[in-house]
Amino acid sequence: MPVAAIAAESEDDIADSIADKIKDYREGEIDVPTGEHVRRWAGQFDPLVQRSILVETRHFLEKRYISKGIAENFISGLSRNSNLAGRNPATFWAGVGFLRLQERSQSQCDMLAILSDVLCNAFGVTCARQTAANGVYVYIDDAIFSGRQVLDDLRRWINGWDISDCTVHVICIGSHKSGRWYAARELGRIAGLRQIDIRWWFDAEIEDWRKEGNGEKVDVLWPTYPPGKWCLSKNKGVYQYVPSDQYVNNWWTKCPDDAKKFNPRPPFNGERNLGFESEAGRGILEQAFLQRGAYICSLSENPNKNMHPLGYHKLNGPGCGTLLTTYRNCPNNAPLVLWWGDQDASYPLNQWYPLMPRRTRTANRVDDLPEENAF
Template identity: 35%
Template sequence: MNERAALIQRLLAIISDYRAHDKLPPDVEHVEKWLSQFPEDSALNVLKELVGVLEKSYFSKSKVIAEFANLVENPHFVGHDPAQYWKTASLLDIQKGGNSQHDLNELISSKISEKFGVVPAVNSAGAPAYYYMDDMLCSGSRVFSDISSWIRDSAPTKCTLWVCIMVLHEYGYFITNKKLLEVIGQSGKQIKLDWGYSVKPEDRKYYNDVSDVLRPTTGSDDGLVKAYIEGMKFEPVYRVPGSTGKLQYFSSEAGRHLLEQQFLIKGAYIRSICPNLKTAHRPLGFSSLDTLGFGTMVVTYRNCPNNAPLALWVGDPWYPLFPRSTNADAALRRMFDDF
């Protein structure tokens, strides 16, 4: 087996359960079709670096279950009598878009029932503690929208609120925590806000040089990239080379630079061929800020965030490695699941 074939097998072993609930198992043909869109002299190295990154940043279903199985009996969250604790605590199912919270609630409910013989309440009207679960926070806009509405409209006058997110990007966490504390203050309610997480990728501008997301060290000679940068209101803030990030997702500066440049070039190209993308669909991922893109490299078995590089998930006419499930897809699946 040559190196390319061996790397594809490693990649498939990592992402084998991606959107398995939608019966979309990736195979060799799928990976080859995606990889063929990169220059031949770069494709192998793109594949090599991506495999190394995803070995650390991909959240398989088994990894997610293990993380939440730890939460249900961790004294930091539930004290020293978890069985009694879960008789009164409540999960929240208040997400306005997608199925991630609903699915994670089912996982954690089954674990609580299995361990303690208790079926936890969902959206209880008067619980002392509530748990908002989700797989990832990037900008934090969805989490803020969900929770701020709940605080104003449904939360009791006094409780503890745990926001438990597996992947908590630093800047989104900082902004969301600050804004939620303001909403709590304005509500006049006594709500203690606490957070739980598995990993915290660094994406704050101040820590750009040690970030865990794609932050190029330079622009590109590619014409479409040049045109995109020239159209930006401000010059991009480039990373000073030398770091593979706090979480060490990248193999080396050279490997990281290759991935950043290739995804930047392909992202600019994708924007030129996909007319339905919004302005905020930056080459390196969705961002409301006028940047080159969010650049997260974290993907879960359930979905690929649109904050990841466009080259990973955008479809038609580009061929995606991680085809995304939209909110409309999720609503349709939820409707059939309810029958």
């Protein structure tokens, strides 16, 4: 949107447009988001940056929020893709084995339900079969983040059932580049020995390699140093960075390994930045999400070791920082300020009001789809 047009908008208008963008988020499970809901969430940030946060939030949701319609269109188009299904997709899909391997996450069942509807309407085929008549299996999910989910699922299946001589199509709507690379590398070590061909299909790839020279391309939150100052260390005689935000400072003190792995992003010199409305707006968003995320981390006396201000991550640092969310749930890899908290719960969850309250994982709903064959 042109800068002049954005400047002419009121904050209420921007909040209303954000609510409209995520109107199908967890539809039927929670109240439909409204402009008032968005304004209440934004009101928890410093008043001086609330407008920038609203502008940048709308921008990243427009680019990275996967609505149910987007998921359905991608899966529908892929079902007829000749590179996947060949010249006779009806015959191809009739012989495929559809893997249901996730033990706790509901995302695979949800995506299989969409795929089953698409295939049933187009070819009279469902996703009930788990064995493959044509040596082809499909593993589907909404997104790949760290790559651990798909890696653990397929490795357990391959080793547990002694799988060999087949093709596995991994289908997801969004894929983080480093996560897919990691999963592909580790699975390749197994698949190559068993003559398993693993192929990857995704609608959007998220650039998340935090490396020098890649700052303007990285599509996840990667903060520069937060506001603060450098001071001379009395112990080592070297300059150290001291953040001015008390919660960031407390987080660094409590989690020294995170502080050591905090590799700041070099600011981008251009006026615009891929994935963000502006470089200035990106900087404000990153700092605000980092600081408020550090506040959330401070509320727990014994936080999960993978919990970081910008989202859950097994690696030390500020967190995953993904801004990819879907209509069915907000991943815990996303910044805490987006999903953490529950106003109807007791302390500490009632200390933060989330924009996109997260559904926690439960046992996989195996009854969502009839089971014709087990392995």
